[in-house]
Structures are given as C-alpha cells and as structure tokens.
Amino acid sequence: MSIDFEIYSPVHQIHDKLFDEQGLKVFIKRDDLIHPIISGNKWRKLKYLLNEAQSQNKTHLVTFGGAYSNHLLATAAAAAKFGFKSTGFVRGEEVNNDTLFLCRLHGMNLKFTDRESYRDKESLFNKHFANDNEVFFIDEGGSSALGAKGCSELMAELSETFDHIICACGTGTTAAGIINGITDHQLLTQFHGVPVLKNGEFLRKGIDPFLEKPSTYHLHTDYHFGGYGKVNDDLICFVKQFVASTGILIEPIYTGKMLYALYDLAAQNYFLPGSRILAIHTGGIWGLLGMKDKFKI
Ligand SMILES: *Cc1c(COP(=O)(O)O)cnc(C)c1O
Secondary structure, X not given: OOOOOOOOOOEEEEOOHHHHHHOOEEEEEEHHHOOOOOOOHHHHHHHHHHHHHHHOOOOEEEEEEOOOOHHHHHHHHHHHHHXXXXXXXXXXXXXXXXXXXXXXXXXXXXXXXXXXXXXXXHHHHHHHOOOOOOEEEOOHHHOOHHHHHHHHHHHHOOOOOOOEEEEEEOOOHHHHHHHHHHHHOOOOOEEEEEEOOOOHHHHHHHHHHHOOOOOOOEEOOOOXXXXXXXXXXXXXXXXXXHHHHHOOOXXXXXXXXXXXXXXXXXXXXXXXOOOEEEEEEOOOHHHHHHHHHHHOO
C-alpha cells in the first residue's frame, strides 16, 4: 500500500491596491493547508522518500536539521502518522524550544550534534547506525531527487496557467521540482526563486542537479535580510500587515521573505501589466513560535 493522504491546497487570490495599480493578478497556493504539522513543501518532499523507505522495508527514519527545522518536525509527524520510528540529528548544543518539543511529542528521538560532526551527515549516520538494517537516511531538508519529484506534482494541481511562479528557496529542492513540473507540462511559466540565505547564487548548485533538463529560471538574491533566520523591522512590519490584511498566516523566515520580494518587485514595475502571478505558500508557520519576541506585539 502506498503512503499518501488526500491533500487540500487551494489557490486564493490576493487583493491589494499595489497589484490593482500595476494591473497584476496575484494568487497564492495554500500548501500551508496540506497538514497542520507536515505542512507545505515538506510533505511533498517526504512523500516519495517515505514510499521508498517502505519499499525497502525500513522502519526507522533518520534525518537532520537545525533546532527550528520545519523538516525535522514534518518528518517526526509523518513518521508517527505512517508508523515509522524517527531520529533527528539536531545541529548544535542541546536546547529546548517549541519545534523540538513538538518533534518529541511525535515520538522523535533527538540527538544533538556539534557543528563539526554535523557537517558530514553520511558518516554521522553510518557511525550511529552501523549494522542497523532498519534505518532509512533522509538528507537535511529532504533534499533529494525523490523530494523534487514530490514537489513537481504541485504543477499538476493547477487548473489555470500563470505567467510567473514565485517560491522561497532553502536547499532548492522545491524549486527544482516546480521547474520540472513546468517543463513536464510544457508551460511558458517563468519560475522565480527567492533564496532565504545569503549568497543565493549558490542555490543553483542545489537546483540544477535535480532538473530533468537545463532550464532558465530567476533567482532574486537580495531578499535574505542578512541570512537564514535573520529578519529586520521592515520585514516584520510587512508580515504583520500581510497577515492582518489577508487572514493568511505566514512566517518571516521563508514565505515572508518571498512575499516581501514579490511586493517589492511589483512596486518596481518588474512584472508586465496583465501578468498572472502565483506565489507558493510553503507552510512552516510553526517557525513563528521561535520569533515571537521579534514582533514586539
Ligand atoms: C524548508 C522550507 C522551504 C525551503 O524548501 P527547499 O526545498 O529546501 O528549498 C521553504 N519554505 C518553508 C516554509 C520551508 O519550511
């Protein structure tokens, strides 16, 4: 039996004076609604990995992430839902936060790992699980060809076409999947990635290996706000205003930066009038819990 569940990810229009003035129609694909915990792109990335684990008769998922990792939490919950054991290697010294609490609540065993050892995930895995035939390795963030395959399915769910699709990027696996989906459906849609890390051009190394065929896509590398997990008052203010005016919950680490970029590009007349734009809400709203003090509300 294959591992799957029925997902709900509608497309909603975002109304804003800016978009009206620019003659743009902007929509958001609500991958955040896929599941309360296994949310957004994380379920898409895990789906074929879990099926692969099952077909290899593995019973124990082992993966990696930072202390606020949406991927660790999604893996913990997916493992629980589909009857796997789970272990998460957490980068850095032992801490306790809301994300890790939820990981443990879902039965994940956490192993805190110093940054040096964390770098070589394969050897960490081999060292801890030598001669264990039950374990299945999942790379940090679910980065893999199978992860990209799951993400490409997003394109098949769209009943209308878009001139542009814009998405936040961490490892680039989600971007690669969506670009492959655009290729598969022979669409003219342009893909725009917003790297949430510094030196975003490096992301091409995360995207290109998973592309079915060489494709052009745009990276907007000026919206990292100082690096992964970094924010400033401008971004926080934008997130507050977006949530309060749309009722769509977003966090500032991924979707907040992506939407900030979209609004900023629109304000700079980047998109031609008449364009239809789809933003991907990749979920991860539990990340908000680690940022409460940044909001000063
Ligand atoms: C992990 C994550 C991303 C990044 O996805 P990649 O496939 O690693 O590029 C984007 N948004 C959210 C909310 C995430 O949790």
